[in-house]
Amino acid sequence: MLTVLAFLTLQVVAQTTGQSTLSDANPDSATHPNWAPLQQKFGEQLIRGLPYAQPCFSEGFNSTACNTVRAAYTNEGSRANTTAAYIHTQWETCQTTSQQCLLNFLDLNDSSPTKSPQHCQPGSVPSYFIDVKSADDVQYAFQFAKSHQVPLVIRNTGHDYEGRSSAPGSLALWTHHLKNISYNTQFVPQGCSKASPGITVGAGVQWEDAYAFADSHNITIVGGSDKSVGVAGGWLQGGGHSALSNTMGLGVDRVLQYKVVTPDGHLRIANSCQNQDLFFALRGGGGGTFGVVLEATVLASPPVQLQTVIVSFTSQNTTLSKELWQILADSALTWADQGWGGFSMSNLAILINPVMSKDKVSASMKPLLDFAATIQDSATAQDVQVVVTEFPTWKSFFDAFTSDHVASVGSNLAISSRLIPKSSFSTSQSRESLVNALLSANTATPGLIILLTAPASFKPTERTSVTPAWRDSIYHVTAVATWNWNATTEEKKASYRKSSASIDNLRKITPDAAYVNEADVYEPNYQEAFWGDNYAELLQIKNKYDPDHLLDCWHCVGWNPRSSRYSCYLDV
Ligand SMILES: Cc1cc2nc3c(=O)[nH]c(=O)nc-3n(C[C@H](O)[C@H](O)[C@H](O)COP(=O)(O)OP(=O)(O)OC[C@H]3O[C@@H](n4cnc5c(N)ncnc54)[C@H](O)[C@@H]3O)c2cc1C
Ligand SMILES: *[C@@H]1O[C@H](CO)[C@@H](O)[C@H](O)[C@H]1NC(C)=O
Ligand SMILES: *[C@@H]1O[C@H](CO)[C@@H](O)[C@H](O)[C@H]1NC(C)=O
Ligand SMILES: *[C@@H]1O[C@H](CO)[C@@H](O)[C@H](O)[C@H]1NC(C)=O
Ligand SMILES: *[C@@H]1O[C@H](CO)[C@@H](O)[C@H](O)[C@H]1NC(C)=O
Ligand SMILES: *[C@@H]1O[C@H](CO)[C@@H](O)[C@H](O)[C@H]1NC(C)=O
Numbered sequence: 001m002l003t004v005l006a007f008l009t010l011q012v013v014a015q016t017t018g019q020s021t022l023s024d025a026n027p028d029s030a031t032h033p034n035w036a037p038l039q040q041k042f043g044e045q046l047i048r049g050l051p052y053a054q055p056c057f058s059e060g061f062n063s064t065a066c067n068t069v070r071a072a073y074t075n076e077g078s079r080a081n082t083t084a085a086y087i088h089t090q091w092e093t094c095q096t097t098s099q100q101c102l103l104n105f106l107d108l109n110d111s112s113p114t115k116s117p118q119h120c121q122p123g124s125v126p127s128y129f130i131d132v133k134s135a136d137d138v139q140y141a142f143q144f145a146k147s148h149q150v151p152l153v154i155r156n157t158g159h160d161y162e163g164r165s166s167a168p169g170s171l172a173l174w175t176h177h178l179k180n181i182s183y184n185t186q187f188v189p190q191g192c193s194k195a196s197p198g199i200t201v202g203a204g205v206q207w208e209d210a211y212a213f214a215d216s217h218n219i220t221i222v223g224g225s226d227k228s229v230g231v232a233g234g235w236l237q238g239g240g241h242s243a244l245s246n247t248m249g250l251g252v253d254r255v256l257q258y259k260v261v262t263p264d265g266h267l268r269i270a271n272s273c274q275n276q277d278l279f280f281a282l283r284g285g286g287g288g289t290f291g292v293v294l295e296a297t298v299l300a301s302p303p304v305q306l307q308t309v310i311v312s313f314t315s316q317n318t319t320l321s322k323e324l325w326q327i328l329a330d331s332a333l334t335w336a337d338q339g340w341g342g343f344s345m346s347n348l349a350i351l352i353n354p355v356m357s358k359d360k361v362s363a364s365m366k367p368l369l370d371f372a373a374t375i376q377d378s379a380t381a382q383d384v385q386v387v388v389t390e391f392p393t394w395k396s397f398f399d400a401f402t403s404d405h406v407a408s409v410g411s412n413l414a415i416s417s418r419l420i421p422k423s424s425f426s427t428s429q430s431r432e433s434l435v436n437a438l439l440s441a442n443t444a445t446p447g448l449i450i451l452l453t454a455p456a457s458f459k460p461t462e463r464t465s466v467t468p469a470w471r472d473s474i475y476h477v478t479a480v481a482t483w484n485w486n487a488t489t490e491e492k493k494a495s496y497r498k499s500s501a502s503i504d505n506l507r508k509i510t511p512d513a514a515y516v517n518e519a520d521v522y523e524p525n526y527q528e529a530f531w532g533d534n535y536a537e538l539l540q541i542k543n544k545y546d547p548d549h550l551l552d553c554w555h556c557v558g559w560n561p562r563s564s565r566y567s568c569y570l571d572v
């Protein structure tokens with residue numbers, strides 16, 4: 001009786017928030033009739049996991065709400081804000097059964113995805129989300145997950161490329177509202193004695209918020225190139241690269257302290273003076289594995305002026321792409337030493353430097369600027385743009401960058417990636433192999449990105465658990481493939497295979513190393529690739545803090561592949 005009453009209350013809560021419930025099926029409440037204690041404990045803090053596009057389907061039709069969803073479907077901010085919406089939509093679906101509730105991201109007015117015989121089905125959207133406010137909420141969720149055998153996931157912004165923040169029938173810890181942020185010029189990690197300037201963020205803070213805060217305090221924090229990725233969730237715990245990382249380090253190099261609830265229910269402080277094993281694990285071992293981070297403190301640096309060179313051309317021309325990437329490869333070692341970081345695509349190079357003075361830029365960048373001048377003069381290349389400028393702060397650069405470059409959002413996407421070591425740049429022969437491998441990947445899957453975001457000239461003073469290959473690398477290279485809302489299972493598998501195969505020529509000439517947060521979902525030998533020599537130690541720490549596997553995720557340290565939470569991953 002209690003169960004039935006609690007379930008009715010849930011429906012009322014859902015309706016008052018403007019979302020209707022799934023009419024035909026509540027598979028979760030059927031198989032797990034014991035959500036009731038959660039409702040009693042959390043009340044309105046417990047949110048039913050209703051698919052984002054449900055108001056566009058007969059299961060919950062509401063034309064006003066549907067228009068809002070259509071308008072915001074490919075907006076990263078809206079998706080990152082919404083419990084059941086994920087940045088890449090396959091993680092809302094069950095890929096193995098094709099249960100889904102999607103629109104056509106290529107044509108948002110297309111009505112075929114929402115008409116019969118299509119249905120809105122929950123797929124991999126968690127059954128319930130707890131709007132986390134305190135450590136106590138997390139402790140309760142751990143107990144509940146353990147006693148009811150319910151898979152637990154942590155959902156921050158939903159950016160994860162490997163679907164680690166959703167799972168069918170799961171209970172999600174939603175960290176979005178942990179938005180506290182503060183700055184302490186003399187932050188001393190608890191139990192330590194040395195003070196450093198530090199920014200402390202709640203687990204729900206996103207880069208856009210953090211950059212604005214840092215700018216208003218005249219300081220720099222090192223973070224990612226996307227507004228809505230979280231500061232202290234997957235990004236930080238898995239490594240965290242930035243266009244500033246060449247000289248200023250990865251995110252994990254700059255963490256001073258974590259506040260974290262481990263699966264045994266303890267709220268712990270992890271820093272270099274206490275719970276050092278946990279601190280090590282949370283500096284590269286990956287999100288969703290060792291505990292639920294409530295708060296992190298990261299190093300704040302003085303403001304940086306950024307020397308910036310941007311060269312772009314509109315034409316897609318393999319000859320020009322090859323010349324561009326050859327120039328980048330020929331200068332890569334020198335430029336890394338001089339402090340340049342940035343990005344490149346087949347018709348674009350953006351280089352930024354926080355340590356070089358303005359007068360040194362044209363000599364340093366001469367090969368690139370000469371190339372730009374040549375193609376500007378030639379009749380074939382169209383719209384060649386060359387910008388040489390100084391940005392007064394990281395935020396001013398970031399605002400300009402994000403106004404021009406927006407990531408793919410609301411689509412289905414398979415990524416693959418490789419870390420490219422310094423040795424690939426040491427001889428003209430190795431550079432030629434590298435450039436050819438980059439070109440072949442970009443031919444197979446157009447949209448290759450070279451990220452000059454490895455900590456190539458940064459000297460770490462403390463241990464981290466990312467693959468040591470990061471320290472020898474200059475490039476992090478990503479390739480992507482996509483598929484439409486109505487792709488068949490075979491087509492989805494083919495896209496994952498295509499994305500993976502496109503970097504095979506890079507795999508052949510590099511060590512087994514890839515960034516855990518932006519990796520092939522089916523990365524072969526992923527333990528070596530993500531963590532190298534650190535894996536064995538990470539596994540011990542996982543077993544110490546989470547012997548019951550309350551936190552587990554795809555290709556995470558110590559995961560149990562047999563768990564039902566992975567039933568929607570394809571067998572590729
Ligand atoms: C458009 C885009 C741009 C990106 N740009 C960059 C970039 O510039 N640099 C870079 O390094 N990476 C970048 N990434 C990759 C990014 O680091 C990962 O997607 C990362 O997993 C996002 O973390 P999140 O917490 O925001 O997302 P979520 O998907 O919410 O979470 C990701 C993982 O972290 C876990 N997690 C989240 N919060 C917590 C917590 N509080 N405690 C413990 N575990 C937690 C989740 O369980 C999940 O496993 C980008 C990704 C996208 C989609
Ligand atoms: C439809 O959605 C709108 C906006 O989301 C909401 O205000 C309204 O109450 C909903 N209508 C019904 C009948 O649920
Ligand atoms: C996301 O939510 C925040 C508040 O948490 C709000 O300020 C912001 O405007 C929202 N963004 C979008 C795109 O909805
Ligand atoms: C989709 O429909 C809206 C509203 O009817 C309209 O404004 C918009 O131009 C349409 N978009 C496309 C791509 O047809
Ligand atoms: C956020 O900061 C406020 C004010 O300092 C404090 O009262 C509150 O407990 C903090 N919340 C969390 C979750 O840390
Ligand atoms: C910002 O900080 C720098 C160095 O830390 C200092 O030189 C400068 O005066 C500060 N600017 C403002 C506006 O406070």
Ligand SMILES: *[C@@H]1O[C@H](CO)[C@@H](O)[C@H](O)[C@H]1NC(C)=O
Pocket residue numbers: 315317318319320378380381
């Ligand atoms: C590509 O660029 C090269 C060098 O400028 C030029 O010779 C060639 O004609 C271009 N090819 C195409 C297809 O535009």
Ligand SMILES: *[C@@H]1O[C@H](CO)[C@@H](O)[C@H](O)[C@H]1NC(C)=O
Pocket residue numbers: 104110112113484486
């Ligand atoms: C997928 O849907 C689109 C319209 O959204 C349609 O044009 C296409 O033919 C469909 N493909 C398949 C394989 O059904």
